[in-house]
Amino acid sequence: MLTFKGLVVRETKKGESSKLITVLSSEHGVIDIFVRGGVKSSKSISSTQLFSYSNFCVDVKKDAHGYSNYYLNSCEPINLFYNVRLDAKKTALACYFTELLCFSRIENSYCDEILKLTLNTLYFLDKGNHDNELLKSIFEFRLLCEMGFRPNLVGCNKCYEVEPEIMHYNYKSGLLECDNCCYNPESIFDIRLDKALLYIVRYIALTDYNKLFSFKINEKYQQKLTEFTERFVKYNFKEYFDTLDFYRIL
Ligand SMILES: [Zn+2]
Known part of the structure; x- marks a missing residue:
């Protein structure tokens, strides 16, 4: 037993x-x-x-x-998580989170960090003080980081510049390159990160759980962050999630 x-x-x-x-x-x-x-x-x-x-x-x-x-x-x-069940949009988002977890195939492995992330995300979704889109971005990116997809976010892969005005992240190589060093900025795998967006991405990847949810961003950056994290999931999981579509149409 x-x-x-x-x-x-x-x-x-x-x-x-x-x-x-x-x-x-x-x-x-x-x-x-x-x-x-x-x-x-x-x-x-x-x-x-x-x-x-x-x-x-x-x-x-x-x-x-x-x-x-x-x-x-x-x-x-x-x-x-009673309040999640009372709100159709929150229920749809929580269904997307659980679909990602089922898809992640983390059977019979130690999942302390992933459980912590999931419970924290549901706790804040239930409480209702956080923007749903921000919770979604945090969950998507941090889940994949905990599963071993955490990219090296220290600095440019070629010149080691840490905080240039513009950095390029390539989904295929998983590397950062500054605007001067970027070999193929027109690649379909490329996404441009300005200083603020790079800071947010690093924060989500690396911050302790007691501080992970303690920030807010404006709508402009939320849109950029949503694009970054959705593409990150799509590239690494190579799967289409119906629950995300359902969340979007509500
Ligand atoms: Zn560089």
Whole structure:
């Protein structure tokens, strides 16, 4: 039997009354847990629904191939992020976050930082003091940084200049080059970052979680940041997310 705290990132109905939930936890990454009678049981219904952060107690059974299968024994809710569920736009954004997590295939790996990032993002989305677009950008870029896609943001790859007026980031090479050194600024993989945008990008990639959400930006920079982080996800995941479209049309 295992006990751990985890966040439900997907719910799938299984048969008449059971369901499979996908849970993100520090210790096990993203794993599937089978919930017998989970659709009807009032005991576990709130703590096993999408976006619930709960204490889980699960039984582990190995199959013939040695794979572990998890079965829910009991669970208690810790935070249900109730306000996220009441607002269609916030729900759509949270669905996009959970789709990114399911896609990231972080099964059975240690995910302390990713869980921390996700819980913090949902906490601020639930509280409502932050701009949804900023939370989205922070989550998109930092998630990929924590997954090992963090680019080297120290300075120009050729002349080592740290803060030029304009820096170019190339999605394909993952490198920064200043305007003087940039070999192919017309490349489809190129994006221009001015000093302020570069500062914001570095901040999201590297700042501690206790300060990560403590900044605001104006609409002009939010648009630039949104372009930077959406292209970063698109290039590295090479996948199209329907939940992002749905969030956009609301
Ligand atoms: Zn340079």
